[in-house]
Amino acid sequence: MLLLECPYCGAKCEETELSPGGEAHIKRYGPGSSDQDFEAYLFMRENPKGVHFERWRHVYGCGKWFHAARCTQSLEVFGTYAAQTFEPPQEIKDKISAKRPGWSWRDFS
Amino acid sequence: MSQVGCVVTHWIVGNEQDKGIPNAQSKNRIRNHMRRYSAFAIAREGARYHTGWERAWKSPEPKKRYDAIIVGAGGHGLATAYYLGKNHGIKNVAILEKGWLGGGNTGRNTTIIRSNYLQDPSAAIYEKARSLYETMSQDLNYNVMFSPRGVMMLAQTEHEIRGYERTAHANALQGVATEFISPQRVKELVPIINIHGPRYPVLGALWQPRGGTARHDAVAWGYARACSNMGMDIIQQCEVTGVRRDGDKVIGVDTTKGSIDCDKLGVVVAGHSGVLADMAGFRLPIESVALQALVSEPIKPCMDVVVMANTVHGYMSQSDKGEMVIGGGADGYNNYTQRGSFHHIEETVRALVETFPMISRLKMLRQWGGIVDMTGDRSPIISKTPVENMFINCGWGTGGFKAIPGSGWAMAELMAKGASPLADEFTMWRFGEGKFIDESVAAGVAH
Numbered sequence: 001m002l003l004l005e006c007p008y009c010g011a012k013c014e015e016t017e018l019s020p021g022g023e024a025h026i027k028r029y030g031p032g033s034s035d036q037d038f039e040a041y042l043f044m045r046e047n048p049k050g051v052h053f054e055r056w057r058h059v060y061g062c063g064k065w066f067h068a069a070r071c072t073q074s075l076e077v078f079g080t081y082a083a084q085t086f087e088p089p090q091e092i093k094d095k096i097s098a099k100r101p102g103w104s105w106r107d108f109s
Numbered sequence: 110m111s112q113v114g115c116v117v118t119h120w121i122v123g124n125e126q127d128k129g130i131p132n133a134q135s136k137n138r139i140r141n142h143m144r145r146y147s148a149f150a151i152a153r154e155g156a157r158y159h160t161g162w163e164r165a166w167k168s169p170e171p172k173k174r175y176d177a178i179i180v181g182a183g184g185h186g187l188a189t190a191y192y193l194g195k196n197h198g199i200k201n202v203a204i205l206e207k208g209w210l211g212g213g214n215t216g217r218n219t220t221i222i223r224s225n226y227l228q229d230p231s232a233a234i235y236e237k238a239r240s241l242y243e244t245m246s247q248d249l250n251y252n253v254m255f256s257p258r259g260v261m262m263l264a265q266t267e268h269e270i271r272g273y274e275r276t277a278h279a280n281a282l283q284g285v286a287t288e289f290i291s292p293q294r295v296k297e298l299v300p301i302i303n304i305h306g307p308r309y310p311v312l313g314a315l316w317q318p319r320g321g322t323a324r325h326d327a328v329a330w331g332y333a334r335a336c337s338n339m340g341m342d343i344i345q346q347c348e349v350t351g352v353r354r355d356g357d358k359v360i361g362v363d364t365t366k367g368s369i370d371c372d373k374l375g376v377v378v379a380g381h382s383g384v385l386a387d388m389a390g391f392r393l394p395i396e397s398v399a400l401q402a403l404v405s406e407p408i409k410p411c412m413d414v415v416v417m418a419n420t421v422h423g424y425m426s427q428s429d430k431g432e433m434v435i436g437g438g439a440d441g442y443n444n445y446t447q448r449g450s451f452h453h454i455e456e457t458v459r460a461l462v463e464t465f466p467m468i469s470r471l472k473m474l475r476q477w478g479g480i481v482d483m484t485g486d487r488s489p490i491i492s493k494t495p496v497e498n499m500f501i502n503c504g505w506g507t508g509g510f511k512a513i514p515g516s517g518w519a520m521a522e523l524m525a526k527g528a529s530p531l532a533d534e535f536t537m538w539r540f541g542e543g544k545f546i547d548e549s550v551a552a553g554v555a556h
Contacts, residue, residue, distance in 0.1 A: 075444060
């Protein structure tokens with residue numbers, strides 16, 4: 001059972017109050033992009049055993065989308081942050097580095 | 110293997126010892142061939158106080174090199190190795206397992222076997238698997254307790270009726286014996302069911318009379334014994350830590366028991382496929398999530414078919430021990446925890462209690478989770494990879510157990526010959542090409 005804090009309304013939510021939204025920070029490719037980019041955007045996913053970034057929606061609350069940094073092996077939550085960003089804030093990355101030295105995820109580390 | 114040879118070997122053992130009951134060491138003697146299990150064997154071992162049973166498979170140290178290495182000693186991996194040896198004569202094979210044999214999803218599923226899929230490539234491979242289950246106990250000389258008791262998938266909405274009628278017609282064309290049955294027939298087959306709802310009344314069901322269950326551990330153990338008997342090395346507690354490449358070609362693996370070379374590498378690791386692909390330097394269209402199951406306390410026989418209810422998301426059968434075996438929902442987010450979220454149990458049990466009111470007072474004995482590898486179209490990947498001579502068999506998601514023999518058959522053919530009619534449609538490149546084998550709608554949720 002996950003507990004995530006909604007970065008917008010501050011509510012500490014238990015997971016049934018939320019809706020999982022899959023991988024975070026996916027760059028969207030559309031018409032005119034290469035087949036490879038389009039395939040990767042639609043189907044290829046990071047599937048790490050460890051540090052992961054994903055989207056959640058506070059569906060039975062304020063209704064907003066936010067991001068979470070989480071460990072898929074221990075379910076430890078490193079932190080949550082607003083969705084209006086292309087990469088995790090430094091503060092979140094520092095928290096992860098303190099607990100998982102040497103981590104990397106796509107181009108982030 | 111001959112019965113005579115075994116008896117002679119036993120005499121030599123007997124002569125080495127004092128008179129009386131042979132001590133435990135005799136059963137650890139290494140033989141080239143296993144003894145067959147039979148009624149005669151039971152009588153023979155009974156006559157000597159059951160001290161002569163051998164280990165079902167050997168536990169050797171890894172050699173420096175193999176013709177083929179299979180990563181993952183679950184059902185699919187062992188079946189792949191078995192058919193490599195049996196169908197293609199490739200017997201210099203190692204099967205590497207990081208934990209214990211059959212301890213992953215092979216030992217965590219709800220043992221359901223069926224082949225009533227909508228799409229032709231799915232029906233072909235699942236029906237191949239189901240037909241191999243029919244004779245598996247004889248083929249492997251190991252009782253896998255295949256029980257073709259019948260599988261029904263309940264239609265509880267108008268949409269499901271249409272979907273299952275369509276599947277029944279598709280199955281008729283594919284040569285898979287299924288039919289759409291009425292609610293009254295459902296009630297006859299499953300007297301404990303409540304067909305009147307109120308929320309989700311039973312409106313009919315897709316019925317496959319030769320579907321059923323098998324003992325999942327025995328499937329892995331039977332294949333392991335047969336592989337070991339062909340001279341293959343099953344190496345447990347040996348985790349692969351790296352995939353070694355020479356350019357674009359695989360040349361071996363690094364493991365916790367040292368480096369091992371191979372000509373061909375087959376990766377059959379279910380939930381950890383993404384981890385292995387990462388080691389080899391490519392990506393897969395797969396996400397891993399926890400899927401849960403649970404069993405009740407054992408009760409008297411009350412339901413002799415398998416019932417799946419996909420709309421309300423639960424499925425149930427009764428084991429030979431009398432436990433009600435219940436499968437439920439998968440987590441909605443990536444994880445590798447082998448536990449799963451608690452609220453899925455509530456959802457599953459809540460739905461099943463409405464359909465089977467008598468289970469409301471059952472105590473649940475155990476709950477567990479397995480890590481399932483989900484693809485975008487909910488169909489598996491049996492495929493070559495961007496790395497030459499490396500093959501992958503994964504993406505079975507929530508429904509791999511039923512496919513074990515067919516999956517092994519296809520994967521072995523792919524590894525031996527470079528192509529397999531059963532596997533051709535299941536390449537990892539089908540997503541980019543838009544050639545999905547879309548079972549995510551056809552099969553509902555549960556597999």
